[in-house]
Amino acid sequence: MSDQVVKRESAAREEAALLPPVDVIEDTGGITLYADLPGVPKDKLDIRVEGDTLTLEGELSLTIPEGMEATHAEVSLPRYRRTFTLSKELDSEKVSAEFQHGVLKLRIPKAEHLQPRKITVQVA
Amino acid sequence: MIYRSLFPRDLFAEFERLQRELDQAFGLPSIRGVARGYPAMNVGTTPRSVEVYAFAPGMDPASIDVQIEQGVLTISGERKPEAVPEGATVHIDERFAGRFRRVVSLPDDIDPNAVSATYRDGVLHVSVARREAAQPRRITIQ
Numbered sequence: 001m002s003d004q005v006v007k008r009e010s011a012a013r014e015e016a017a018l019l020p021p022v023d024v025i026e027d028t029g030g031i032t033l034y035a036d037l038p039g040v041p042k043d044k045l046d047i048r049v050e051g052d053t054l055t056l057e058g059e060l061s062l063t064i065p066e067g068m069e070a071t072h073a074e075v076s077l078p079r080y081r082r083t084f085t086l087s088k089e090l091d092s093e094k095v096s097a098e099f100q101h102g103v104l105k106l107r108i109p110k111a112e113h114l115q116p117r118k119i120t121v122q123v124a
Numbered sequence: 125m126i127y128r129s130l131f132p133r134d135l136f137a138e139f140e141r142l143q144r145e146l147d148q149a150f151g152l153p154s155i156r157g158v159a160r161g162y163p164a165m166n167v168g169t170t171p172r173s174v175e176v177y178a179f180a181p182g183m184d185p186a187s188i189d190v191q192i193e194q195g196v197l198t199i200s201g202e203r204k205p206e207a208v209p210e211g212a213t214v215h216i217d218e219r220f221a222g223r224f225r226r227v228v229s230l231p232d233d234i235d236p237n238a239v240s241a242t243y244r245d246g247v248l249h250v251s252v253a254r255r256e257a258a259q260p261r262r263i264t265i266q
Contacts, residue, residue: 021220022219023219024215025208025212025214025215026212027213031215034206036181036182036219036220038163038180038181038245039247041245064175065170065251066170068170069170070166072166073166074166075164100182101182101183101243101245101246102181103181103182
């Protein structure tokens with residue numbers, strides 16, 4: 001078990017992971033991202049922004065009775081991971097997240113000075 | 125279905141193997157085929173129970189229908205699509221939306237009256253007890 005923990009820390013990125021399906025919707029104020037991460041409890045969900053890279057990572061935690069033998073597995077890896085490149089106009093400092101029933105909802109607003117403004121044309 | 129296109133190839137080989145194992149363990153092949161859909165499912169057995177996990181995130185637990193009839197477990201429901209505000213652009217649309225229904229054939233020795241279902245972190249976990257008689261007993265040699 002302790003071996004596993006060490007391995008996880010040193011090679012977290014190389015470990016095989018499931019790619020969670022997402023929806024990405026953009027409106028004038030920013031981007032809303034929904035990701036399906038069923039089986040991940042709140043404390044095992046990790047959302048990181050490093051530079052312009054957004055990384056979602058989650059570890060599955062299922063209630064498995066002792067001595068259970070898997071006979072069929074479509075979800076056969078214990079973690080999800082997916083990365084996205086953020087564009088410059090997005091304000092990564094102001095990302096907000098909600099997580100309920102295995103669905104993550106991320107809101108990434110556009111930087112305020114970059115939000116579209118209607119410019120009134122003055123008639124001289 | 126969406127999960128299928130996202131998984132790397134070698135995983136599929138692994139799934140196929142697991143599917144074959146499942147078919148053997150449950151004595152199928154099922155007339156309903158082996159098509160995978162939504163929600164993704166894992167199945168396991170212990171000497172006392174059959175454990176089914178359906179990965180159906182973002183549901184109201186009350187809206188999921190779980191039934192056992194003639195040794196067949198059916199999980200069905202509907203997942204509503206996310207609301208898209210007017211004028212917004214959908215860049216990626218991968219998450220499942222719509223009605224779903226999945227079926228698992230259970231072993232013959234299950235007790236359909238001893239079933240529990242819990243929904244946690246977007247996973248529906250159905251535990252079906254197996255009858256006492258079917259549990260392995262050690263026979264002492266005199």
